[in-house]
């Protein structure tokens with residue numbers, strides 16, 4: 001697998017197998033008008049199987065969201081068919097407006113118009129907690 005099918009864009013490589021669609025959703029790639037390719041079950045020597053996401057265009061996005069879904073992923077910035085930059089995502093310390101609190105008594109469930117917000121509570125366990133009610137985030 002090479003990146004030559006993309007001239008200018010972003011290739012997210014080494015995504016944990018089965019997680020590419022989740023990244024697609026969390027980054028709202030369905031709203032883009034540039035081509036997006038999702039490759040699943042790509043055989044990798046290092047990981048066994050992996051997913052790859054190719055975005056044929058430069059889009060503003062929060063790289064750290066990728067880390068939330070698949071911390072091992074690598075983000076390759078491609079210009080003129082060359083990888084000009086490789087970025088490793090970091091876990092965001094705060095996530096706003098993306099994850100939803102499942103606690104029915106949380107203020108974000110009870111009242112409308114309150115922005116969902118989660119903070120990174122445990123980096124090793126990838127644990128996020130609601131900033132309002134401290135409920136642990138689960139899918």
Ligand code: ZN
Pocket residue numbers: 101102103106107108130131132133134135
């Ligand atoms: Zn909450």
